[in-house]
Amino acid sequence: MPSPLVSQVVTASDLLQGDVIYLTADDDWTRQLASAEVISDEAHAQLRLLDASQQNNIVGAYLADVAPGPHPTHFREEFRATGPSNYAHGKQEAAKDV
């Protein structure tokens, strides 16, 4: 039984870079979980996933649970949102450049 506090985001990999992306409320994709559209309604989430899955520029879209913040609820999503732990590569590297 999912917690009422758990919402969802649509996430996927970018076709060209292969990196982690999230669907935004204005139908664009962002590399930051903080900018993702947080969806609390299950039926709406399924619709948003269906729309996203039609796009050619992304791969493997699915719904990931998030707690308020939004913060990932599972460690796998935490790693996807951050990057590997052995080098400061991936999103943590990109964050340094900002």
Next chain:
Amino acid sequence: MYKYSEFDTAFLAQRNAQFRAQVERRIDGSLTEDEFKPLRLMNGLYLQLHAYMLRVAIPYGTLNGAQMHALADIADRWDKGYGHFTTRQNIQYNWPALRDVPDMLDALASVGLHAIQTSGNTIRNVTSDHFAGAAADEIADPRPVAELIRQWSTDHPEFQFLGRKFKIAVIGSSQDRAVIRAHDIGLRIVERHGEQGFEVVIGGGLGRTPMIGKVINDFLPRADLLPYLEAVLNVYNLLGRRDNKYKARIKITVHEHGLDNIRALVDDQFARIRPGFSGVDQTLLADIEAAFARPPLRTLSPEAYDTAYRADPVFRAWADTNLAAHRDPGHAIVTISLKAHGETPGDATSAQMRVMADLARRFGHDELRISHEQNVILPHVHKSDLPTLHADLRAAGLGTANIGLISDIIACPGMDYCALATARSIPIAQDIATRFDDLKLEHDIGALKIKISGCINACGHHHVAHIGILGLDRAGVENYQITLGGDATADAAIGQRAGPGFSADDILPAIERLVLGYLDLRLSPDETFAQTFKRLGMAPFKSVLYDTPPREKAA
């Protein structure tokens, strides 16, 4: 070493051009991901957790200096300046962009390397003994046979859509340094009545159902190799299960039908197809063997080595762990550790790759090997060159003296990279290596193999480790199970689970208890962890792991 023929070069160029077009069609939307995925996998391109990953085959683990330089150049130009050497004698680039991959493949082709069949349900990169051609205990160099199998299996039209992936390993000595009994087919060159042939082992494998391979044929004449392999693959291709991917490997086929039934089917099929093999493969093999002629070795005084060994304790420690006996007593086999304490097992920077390539050219007849234990080997170094070689390795951060010791850990990429992983492997390996380096106990502990997998697929070979660690997801938390008593040598054995798993925070203290417990249990410093476990069994180790409170660190 084998040099590509015109045919090989043309084949690879055509294949790369095909893939370039497929990538373009994927990007412009002509191909869906479902259509593209099997095509990219057949060319070694995965989509991982944070990025694409390109897996490049290093056939039977052999490279020359120019190839190692090319791997370094590719890492700098299209990746993040490093590469990860794997337990299947491959190198993986963790950060390529899709558009760049065709250029990377062309750069690989320019030095005779490729990524074909490093994924997909095909015959994968043929692996071998990383000491091949140099080991003192060798009957014959297994690499010509491995190359013959590579040529036969590459793009073999019948074996592009097997029920599951298929791994073949070949060795030429009594000691097994390639874990052949954990392969779908393991081949060992043996001699009978002065004739060379093969002992053929089938149905080995790790993963969620670990099995030790069984001998299906104790002496296969040399000339029968390809028709026999083809017969095994024919039988598997028809009989192997396709209803359940977890029951699709040949180990399950052998288990379900029984070795004797499989042997009878293979023998029947072999009798049918053998006449179709005209012997052209044996002509080809003779040409390949000529390409693997032993390098001309020098006869020099080993005095420089003896002097350094006596005078320099750092050199002596490295020589004691990282050198192996060469068939020529004036030479040594050098293992370069890619396991510096606290670093990622199997990773080398582009600068380190270039240093190793240049050292191979200067001191090692331009030969390098990649081991399934994720280290790099210079197979033919004269002993008098070792002090200089060691100094150069140290300057490049490659002088770690730990081969076969507790910090020489196999670790799969785990959830830091792999989309299939259920937990991380790399940080656990880093923590164990750093901790035992701090304790200064590593050399006292002696021979001990720790192997870590971040999921049940067991790329980190945890089943055949003295101490195996398997990372799992238990109710949304990383959890690590310990197995004990595995063996990756000719006496291959699957380890037994010690008990309940440990959290990410508790696994390092658990390993520390286990190893300090072993120091108390062993009869003498000469008794290895594996021997102590064999003598005492699981009970005392289980007690150390689960009954005792965490012990204070050793004084």
